[in-house]
Amino acid sequence: MEAIKVSNLGKRYKKSSRPSLDNVSLDLPQGCVLGLVGENGAGKTTLIKAITGSVKFDSGSIEVLGHDIDAASQNKTDDRFRQDIGTVLAEDSFPEIMTAGMIGNVMKSIYINWDSACYNRYLEKFGLDSKKKYKEYSRGMKMKLSIAVAMSHNAKLLLLDEATSGLDPVVRDQLLDEFNEFTRDENHSILISSHITSDLEKICDYIAFIHEGRIVMCDTKDAILDKYGILHCTDDVLAELEDGAVAGSKSSDYGAEALVVRSKVPDTFDISPVSLDDIIVYIARGIDNSKEVGR
Numbered sequence: 001m002e003a004i005k006v007s008n009l010g011k012r013y014k015k016s017s018r019p020s021l022d023n024v025s026l027d028l029p030q031g032c033v034l035g036l037v038g039e040n041g042a043g044k045t046t047l048i049k050a051i052t053g054s055v056k057f058d059s060g061s062i063e064v065l066g067h068d069i070d071a072a073s074q075n076k077t078d079d080r081f082r083q084d085i086g087t088v089l090a091e092d093s094f095p096e097i098m099t100a101g102m103i104g105n106v107m108k109s110i111y112i113n114w115d116s117a118c119y120n121r122y123l124e125k126f127g128l129d130s131k132k133k134y135k136e137y138s139r140g141m142k143m144k145l146s147i148a149v150a151m152s153h154n155a156k157l158l159l160l161d162e163a164t165s166g167l168d169p170v171v172r173d174q175l176l177d178e179f180n181e182f183t184r185d186e187n188h189s190i191l192i193s194s195h196i197t198s199d200l201e202k203i204c205d206y207i208a209f210i211h212e213g214r215i216v217m218c219d220t221k222d223a224i225l226d227k228y229g230i231l232h233c234t235d236d237v238l239a240e241l242e243d244g245a246v247a248g249s250k251s252s253d254y255g256a257e258a259l260v261v262r263s264k265v266p267d268t269f270d271i272s273p274v275s276l277d278d279i280i281v282y283i284a285r286g287i288d289n290s291k292e293v294g295r
């Protein structure tokens, strides 16, 4: 079973000039981590909120842990499966005056499988004072608290929107280990959006790249990193490569630097490995440039 199955999803907010989600389809197999990347305003939060059921969509369908999210949101079906979902959103999640201790008590009455011992362990691990009010926490502390809650009710699926941003490298590394540990159980899955692509490279099995509301690339991380490479050459050499070999390029005084599809470039060329960041930047630029040309 897929942990998440999104099919042909469309969403346009009122008064928006373009859809925030345009025919988006993607699957997250159980036991896997899917990383969602894309520039500011690409549609990542909208997609994650649609998956949680907090943003209504115009077309398409979403199944979460085998349940139709739209039917559940309209109370047409049993929505107990929501207990199995842990969500961390980039925005404030709790009332300002509540302490971490109070939040734990409230969660105990919300989640059937709430694990107080696990929650307290996270508070300790993250250095969070259970007597401090939410409004007195720093941004990073608030994020850690949301993660502690999401991971303390035996969820099967974590939906994490920018959950590691604002956290220092040591805590981020600690969290990535936690997420890895979480998905060791093949019934556990994670959808995570982040601008910190190095974090995603560490934990993701799949990467989906969303650009202006459309999925422009979705594959296993390894397939994506294997497919592309960076080529330094002259503009003339670049122009002679076969169609589809160049996914994006930039020129400088020293020649051209291009993101190329390895299988479409002769073996004699020296191609360097590429990071996820490079791939995203070049592909986004390639799409924007081709739009300019088409104008």
Ligand SMILES: Nc1ncnc2c1ncn2[C@@H]1O[C@H](COP(=O)(O)OP(=O)(O)OP(=O)(O)O)[C@@H](O)[C@H]1O
Pocket (backbone or CB within 6 Å): 013, 014, 016, 020, 038, 039, 040, 041, 042, 043, 044, 045, 046, 047
């Ligand atoms: N409540 C809203 N009303 C109107 N438009 C919205 C609303 N929320 C988001 N949008 C628009 O939808 C598009 C996608 O926004 P979204 O927040 O999903 O992007 P994102 O990829 O999460 O961006 P970021 O990386 O900056 O968080 C943007 O054009 C944004 O302006």
